[in-house]
Amino acid sequence: MQRRTFLASAAATGAAVALNPSLSMAQGANPLTAKWVGPYGGVPAFDKVKVADFKPALEEAMAKNLAEIDAITRHRAASTFETVIAPLEDSGRMLNDVSTFYGIWGSTMSTPEFQAVEEEMDPKLSAHNDKITQNAALFARIEAVYNSPDKAKLTPEQQRVLWIYYRNFVRAGAKLSPEAKARVAAINTELAGLFTKFSQNLLADENTWIELSDADLAGLPEGLKAAAASNATARKLPGKYIVVNTRSSVDPFLTESPVRAAREKVWKAFVNRGDNGGATDNNAIISKILKLRVERAKLLGYKTHAHWRLETAMAKTPENAMALMEAVWTPAIAQVAIDVADMQAIIDKEKGGFTLEPWDYRFYAEKVRKAKYDLDMNEVKPYLQLDKLREGMFWASGQLYGFEYKKIEGLPVYHEDVTVYEVTRAGKHVGLWYFDPYARPGKRSGAWMNNYRTQERFKGEITTIVSNNSNFIKGKPGEPVLISWDDATTLFHEFGHAIHGLNANATYPSVSGTSVARDYVEFPSQLNEHWLPTPQVLSQFALHEKTGQPIPQALVAKIEAADKFGQGFDTTEYLASALIDMKLHLAGDVTIDPDAFERDELAKLNMPKQIVMRHRTPQFGHVFSSDGYSAGYYSYLWADTLTADAAEAFAEAPGKFYDKAVAKRLYEDIMSKGNTVDPVDQFKAFRGRDVKIGALMRKRGFPVPPGA
Template sequence: MTDHLTHWTGPEGLPRFDLIRDTDFAPAFDRELAAALAAHEAIAANPDAPDFANTIAAQETAEEGLNRVLSIFYTLAAVDSNPARQALQRDFAPRLADYGSRIGTDPRLYARVRAVAEGADALPEQDARITRLALRDLTRSGAGLDAEGRARMAAIRERMAVLTTQFAQNVLEDERDYVLPVADDRLEGLPDWLLRAMRAAARERDLPGQVVTLNRSLIVPFLEHAGDRALRETAFTAWTRRGSGKGAGGEATDNLPLIREILELRHERAQLLGYDDFAAYKLETQMAGNAERVEDLLTRVWAPARARAARDEERMTALARADGVNGPLEAWDWRLYAQRLRRQDLDFDADAAAPYLTLDAMLGAVFDVAHRLFALRAEPIEAPLWTPRARAFRITREGRLMAIFVADFFARPAKRSGAWCSSLQVQHKIGAGQRPIVVNVCNFTPPDEEGAPAFLSWDDARTLFHEFGHALHHILSDVDWPSISGTAVAQDFVELPSQLLEHWLEQPEVLDAHARHHQTGKALPADLRDRLLAAGKADAGFSTVEYLESALVDLAFHRGQPPADPMARQSEVLEALDAPRAIPMRHATPHFAHVFSGDSYAAGYYSYMWSEVMDADAFAAFTETGDVFDPETARRLERTILSRGGSAPAEDLWMAFRGRMPGIEPLLEGRGLA
């Protein structure tokens, strides 16, 4: 029986993950895919004249069962991959692409939607919005092309599904399979908390001693502390070779041929639809609008970031010389000497703050901020999830259920790297309505033994706040239709709520209340807190440069003709920027999953900085009142942005909140680059 994939009977309507078996997915997928196709066929073939109810509204519920099956499947495939699930991904991807093409290029459906859209002005606001979006999406899917064009679009979509799935699986294989044992005589500089994490990683893999893996929460602190330069180089090289054919999986995980084909197919798809290139196609529906505006923003930030990084590099090179490093500063040296520079300039040692930044303390801070801003409360509930370490919470306001929040915080070998927010179900008001079930996934280093606290780096704590910012976008959603619910907004607007929430982590009153020593319960000392906050901006040149390199390379890949050699194009972009040799791209092209494991961030990695311009100005709306928890500003933020989803264009939502477009100056000041 596979009913538990579509009929969720767990606590608070959660799926019964304890009853799910991998063998359940294929039959459930077959059944629900057929049901969705039949529902769309009924809409397209309806002999009645098209209207909002029988065409647009009908589409909103046509895939309900399929979405429930897939939300469970893709959650599990990301957090607990195995060969069976990877095989299912490879099977499902082209079939879903074919399904999407059949719907997205159906001329009958296109004609019906166009007919309804002609009268959209007379519809209620949200009904008109989803009608216009439905027409836009069908047009951009190729429904308006001739038969030959529609067939080619379908073929491209199916091939892209195969390529992007394989790309993601190759990166995961390299991440999962790499382990670097570190001998007892090579532990110079490694703090006790990091050693405990390395030993826990070894035990998890049934290995002796201590190891470094490619989990960011483990390898980054290793690069910040390890005194053994050769070990740093070995670990860093493995980290940057993921997906290149030179990683743990060898040639079998080489993503470069996939990247070339992905770029060619994106370009062809854009040209079929009448666009000059994929960047023009992608950016048309974003706040930025075109590649020129994106490039203008990124290059305006590049100059001060590059200058700051150059000054820091000169000082760190002097420190390296004192250690006997005679050559240039290398990429595997930067984090170590940046850490030492922070100690020198700010008398700050991140290890001193670590005992105060436990996961439980920082999660308490997140929930407290959500309560003070939006009157939300989080109550833990017992529920069978995919791992005993995942947690579930009821999110309520004044006793009313707002959402279920599920969090999976710790790294595991079979888990996709990075951090993300997704949903098992989204909010809507169809029928009796539906509350969201939202999921945050991180890859923090787990505690070294059962019952021990999990310690977060400052970057981990920021990630925790960031992902819960996305969760708030779902939790506070208050729209009629699922297609515009929660984070269903322009890609360069979606990061606004997540990056905005990060600002509250930096507030002294939040840290004073929640950053408590895990043994004594004492608050983080004020002088250490202030140095911690200052240290957060100390390496701003590095963090901004590595991000901008990735964003500008992504943009270059998708403008003009696709490169025959993507790595050569990457080199051209970085050379033209005079990029520092010791600061490589944040995401090397062979494992740039944002861009090549799907289309969401393709020609769109700039979105984080575009949103950052807004989040800096949005937080200023609070500080201008003299109270970072100002209730009226919080209500306006919820009313104009967080509750609205995609129910209006992003520009309109922003203007309703702030009344003017933001400038770049708050961003530069926030990054310490002014």
Template sequence: MTNPLLADWDTPFQIAPFDAISDDDFTPALDWALAAHNVEIDAIAQDGDAPTFDNVIGALEAAGRDLDKVLGVFFTVAGADSNPAREALQREFSPKLAAHFSEISANTALFARVAAVWDQRGALELTDEQSRVLMLTHRGFVRAGAALTGAQAERMKEIKGRLAVLGTEFTQNLLADERDWHMDLPETDMAGLPEFVIRTAHTAGAEVGANGAVITLSRSLIVPFLQFSTRRDLREIAYKAWTARGANGGKTDNREIAAEILKLREERAKLLGYKNFATYKLETEMAGDAESVRDLLMQVWQPAKAQAEADAWVLAQMMQQDGVNDDLQAWDWRFYSERRRQQLHDLDEAELKPYFQLDRMIEASFDCASRLFGLAFEPLDVPLYHPDCRAWNVTRGGEHIAVFIGDYFARGSKRSGAWCSAMRSQAKHPQVQTPVVINVCNFAKGDPALLSYDDARTLFHEFGHALHQMLSDVTYESVSGTSVSRDFVELPSQLYEHWLGVPEVLSTFATHAETGQPMPQVLLEKVLAAATYDMGFQTVEYVASALVDLEFHDGAAPADPMARQADILEGLGIPQAIGMRHATPHFAHVFSGDGYSSGYYSYMWSEVMDADAFAAFEEAGGAFDEDVAKALEENILSTGGSRDAAELYTAFRGRLPGVEALLKGRGLVA
């Protein structure tokens, strides 16, 4: 193999040789890998031997390794370091991949062999994991339309292909809107901004080629601008640009795309015999059905809305005292909330931020993993896809278990948000492979790079996902790491956030960027005391998004999603100065793919468990209790999707939790 994507990777831990890979390599590598995968699939489908677990399910698990290599590299760089060539390749690859996997799920000979193994499952001597993999494989084929025939089968292929194209367009439109907008910020417009925001704005200006400071749509820049700028007119401009992503008209507008996606999802569900897409999607989740999701969200919505309304009244009074004769608006909330936080908790973001250096927070996340699970992190000097990236060899007891890559800084070539993915997942079949895991964030670059407390929580959150991948210890890749129910996948990540708030972690790693001194005890206490500050606002903006997502899919697809969104929010009585965290045109979780569609609620479903899970440590005597950490790894972090999620949590905690711990943790009940 001369194509570097397909050759054997003679690199440390077989990390992709990024310095040898060019964009021209992707198309021929993908075409070769797809053809090779087809040969493997045909061999399994046409095997003359009687179907067994090994020659059907095990063979499917072993197939497509070259395809995994190619796609692992491509989707990493396409999401985190895009360019026009890669965007064009995404548009080309999306329908090609959708067609490829549709052909596999529609392969009647292959499905017949899968069904034959499923039918004889009671007579097979399978391990628990093999039984689980067999069930998931059979169910996956059925839910993908394998039982459909004739015109219905053809229509399902068309729907999948079109959805793949639309998801790619949605993502690229959003990236274009985020990349193309900035607001020049001359010195005369910097009133109220602390030095760290001004410094970051200058760095952003250099990144976009501007002559001076700018405000971009990066969350790490626009949020502090909205918190501190005394220029209400500029806050309004910035906020409206931020919330208008994907809805600016022209070729990057996502509104019609969202409507078509919802319509196609409904048709897909009905082809499979479900009354709507939510029923189809939630069938395999812990929640099970839309009513269970709605019940949880509304239990949280009512106290959160009451808190937000009380806070809004206070903020409006503050604005009136400033002589602003207007209603409290969405671009006012963060500004007056930040001022109120300073008054209530004597906590100034400008004073706090120097204590949250990116490098020290990375160290903190590693140290917690070391104390909990015995992991060690050694820097790796290997070529990666961007100079901002860095890599570590992850070991335990001197034995290599994973490679971890961190890509932390915002840039125009990276889509917004933060995520964790595995360029290679852990497995032992057909041979042992250790994971290569990547965390991607969008923090503002600086020297040193300084985080907000919320940024630091994001870092811990994504590293919790990484631990789920790195500590995985299963046989089959299809149930490895984060391959679990969508409303269970956020448990490890949200649980890991709790360690950032452990006093001994902050006192050790929250050191001042200039003096090196640890955070003073009095400031540390203020940080912890303010942990649930403004939680009414945060909860309302999240739950509003989750409920809109649910209502979009639990019923007929709306012809006009924006009108339906407005109706849902009006019915909820959302405070006028709070918007959805993710409005429809930039709701990438829901419209860039099917991952979180009808499933954005899952963060809150998992939070019910993470609040209860961290309580297990507190009840045992501390955040680093060895026995609880061992139970967490054995029952959740190492098991992937090899067992049912509710079963895994019950094995860890002895029971399933209620919503009370969540409400208490958010400060929404006494």
């Protein structure tokens, strides 16, 4: 969940941007509002965090922020970039700092005590943002700078920063009547409370588990049995075996378990998160969120929430996003039909006596993969050691961007699982990378990147601090943690977000690093996935857990041959979520029953009955735990269109994915630019032309449309 003031731009999922605060720590001051001290320009004092400090820290930081805004509006000098926009860039530092701690505790260290703070403070934080964006005197000064002929004298980056402030204030309601402003503010406050409740309900359901009987364990690989035992031990259930109700625990079980009844039991628990009735059911919350969003959009002058959201995206309109999704949907479900027929043939050959169901899909897909490509992913997993793959990510980023990494001991961390690395380039400090890899109670599921501090030169050279967070199952002491190929791909993906932040080279923090359009921010991360299967990474870092030998070339060849296998499933389960997200936010001012809407709209799309949405509506945290990806889950496909095209630029180069000339262009035109340049222009500068869809279709093994 994003925790930030309005004045910080949107970044990667779950990111919480923090800037160096300007206050010194007084005797007895709240440690959360104190200046970050120590090496590397200061680091977060995670060892001093107490839940009881969050409320007073947030209140102190909000008060300071409002005082800073008041000083800008009362300044007697003429409205210029230096008297209005520059002070705005310098404001809210303490609040951003506290929000870093707040976001980390909300996503990785949540407890009932902390959740009580969230329920009280999230609406107050929303109201605080509205006090700023609806401040008439402040907007008048921003507008004066925006309309001044002197704007032409500003640097290109300053002009973009000014444009972003003006645009964001207008989109937040700065030009509305007092009555409309009040209603927008009330909606935002109510939404903040609903987002918090949705997240807490989902976390509660994800903190449940499915206990396995001896019969359920039959035929399960020893590694998954050990993980199930470890999960139980961590929850004070010694001698038991459980599957935790999160994707990182459920997907491997569904893939490997030969016990059909056990698969069905685990699958049903997982897909019904947030949809079980009772205190943690999210359906009523979703209906309220959708109603409030469309009301707010209309107050702001937009037809729907989707039209409001996409105005600042690369796609610009919902129609453009829908056109891309629909172009890919048809070949995706066509491929699913082919794959399902292959799976059903195996079931029938084995005299299974049943029709393929969603809880069977992953298990039988692996049988088809083995039959078609002689590839058993269980043969691959012993070569995928988490620590070795982390070293591989480091090495690849060093080849592309010149980064070097050194593990740092002694810095404060919020949990013993977290490790910290200094990142340098040519001997110069670039930033810090924090890694939190393991699942635990109180940590939300999935994987994500955070910005603790954003790079800037506005107030001197300030380096970035980024983190990656995953939910791998922690192994026994001394034993390597083995992960799946899909999880390894996700690991490289999230590290791509971190690299984007580490490569930042901007003057102003609001346009630095990952502070880019929602449907562009996934582009650098998806591109980074392409370095995992390169021969250079696999030969050096895909090493067998016992022998230390690199993955055999014959096995690599099988992985390459099966590269497009499963694209029908992957594309369909993702696109179903993206399409339902967009359709929900294009539905207008009607009361929506989320379950019925999901069922009816998927039927219209001819959704294969053997697949469910990757994120069913009652558990769709991307869309309903904040405004972050609402009407924007299509972004992954939009960004992957850019990704596939950019990947072909490397594939066509003499040095392939380690070609120095292409890597240099990637850094100069995209990775370092942040939001200082329009993303359309960034991509055009890198590729020499606009993006084309043909590469995306080739990547997924789908027919390429004429002219693509």
